[in-house]
Amino acid sequence: MQSIWWMVFIVSFSLLILLLLRSRLSVQWLAYVGLNVVVAGLLLYLVDWAGSSYQFHIPINVPTLAVVAILGVPGLALLAAVKLVVI
Incomplete structure (x- = not known):
């Protein structure tokens, strides 16, 4: 049963990628x-490397990567402030 779900996932993911790559605008958006x-x-x-001497660590995982990717440098400052204040 699990192999059927994997096949459905692979086929649907392949069709989604094919659909996204058909349009030039979507390729630019993905880039x-x-x-x-x-x-x-x-x-x-860089923040993790620079903060290692001060025992300051922001983990690199999906939520932190998404916050910094969407908000940019203010998002990085937000994560650093939350890390300093809350934790």
């Missing part, structure tokens, strides 16, 4: 989102 995610990951890594 923009991908660039934002990469820059957000680099920013989180």
Whole structure:
């Protein structure tokens, strides 16, 4: 039964990718989102690397990456403030 669900997932994911790649606008949108995610990951890594000497650590996971990718540097500042105040 589990293999059937995996097949359904693979087929539906493939059709979604095919549908997204048919339009030039969607390819540009995917490139923009991908660039934002990469820059957000680099920013989180730099903060983690610079804060390692001060025992300051912001984990690099999906929620923190999404916050920084959507909000940018203010999102990174928000995560740092929450980390300092709450935790």
